Amino acid sequence: MFEVFFSQVKDKVLISEQEQNLVKTFFSPKKIRKKQYLLQEGDVCKHLAFVEKGLLRSYSVDEKGTEHMIHFAWEGWWMADILSFLSVEPSTYFIDAIEESELLLISFQGFEEMLLKVPVMERYFRILFQNNIISKERRLIQSLAYSAEEKYLHLLANNPKLVQKIPQNLIASYLGITPETLSRIKRKITQ
């Protein structure tokens, strides 16, 4: 159950067997079906979810009912509304499963306690958050400075797995463009 998890952790920090066993106690496994919600708007995000298997997405829905993709997470990645989770405020997001998935959940109390009892996990999350900042910053610059076509080409070059795994209408939303525009861009690139 924790194979993917600890292989990810070990990519970033050194962790002993003993520490691993302690860390395990803070998590509970959960299976989630396709289209099932992990979080709905208005609810507090009570867990960080690590994806052992499968595929999740997070998104917001505006007044017109349009969905805006925020993140995708598959094997080896985390998913949560970090704002809601940390501030214990109602979320403005939805999180659901694009594919049937296996998750490891940790609660807010569990998270805080784990970081204090296992300092190496404090370090792991600091590094994780650093990386997250970097990738968000990249995406932000792209959304500010690039045309729709440039954004798609960058995604293809830098995150081909995402383009493979995720339906096009969701990719369009992730890039902040319409599915029609993405379809036209693809045609233009291919011909």
Place this chain on the structure above:
Amino acid sequence: MFEVFFSQVKDKVLISEQEQNLVKTFFSPKKIRKKQYLLQEGDVCKHLAFVEKGLLRSYSVDEKGTEHMIHFAWEGWWMADILSFLSVEPSTYFIDAIEESELLLISFQGFEEMLLKVPVMERYFRILFQNNIISKERRLIQSLAYSAEEKYLHLLANNPKLVQKIPQNLIASYLGITPETLSRIKRKITQ
């Protein structure tokens, strides 16, 4: 010199006098004039800069020579190209002073050593990075889902200090719109 710094740190974690004295040894103060560069594209970002006083900006410049504002930092905030700093790769950003500023600089080695020797600073940065993720995510959603006018209204509501302190052409760039469009939005809102 460290007044603003430790008041910020104490907002997030408990830190002893002893720890404070140790932390101080990792930083060096630096004064920087208006328009002076702290970082130029192609150089590795060798320091995290804490702003004790003044105002900095970071921005990228595209092939057409257009500047895209990434961040602003004034009293109590950090500034760096975190990607370049952490990965020790050449930066794609510029950082310069909008106003004459007083900074506290810490090198990469200093940073790593400080986090290991003063675990409470590991915690401080984990929290700092958390908050950074949250604000970047907010900005990202706005850039994807909101119109130019909505983005400006949100900025006014949520970051009025930024709107006060920063020239309009830079605010426009920060929002990913042109100065002309921002000017028109302001007129529309006011009348």
Place this chain on the structure above:
DNA sequence: AAATAGTATTGACCTATATCAATCAAACCA
């Protein structure tokens, strides 16, 4: 296997925002 729902493509048209250019206002500095 048919029926249904979801997803992608294409075309016609529209609108928000960019671009270009001129003027105006303010800030800097020699």
Place this chain on the structure above:
DNA sequence: TGGTTTGATTGATATAGGTCAATACTATTT
């Protein structure tokens, strides 16, 4: 202090990408 650079406003025009609608394609369900 007047001249020069820098930033803001306004107008005219162009365009990338959105919207709406029809059709085609692909999965999923019964």
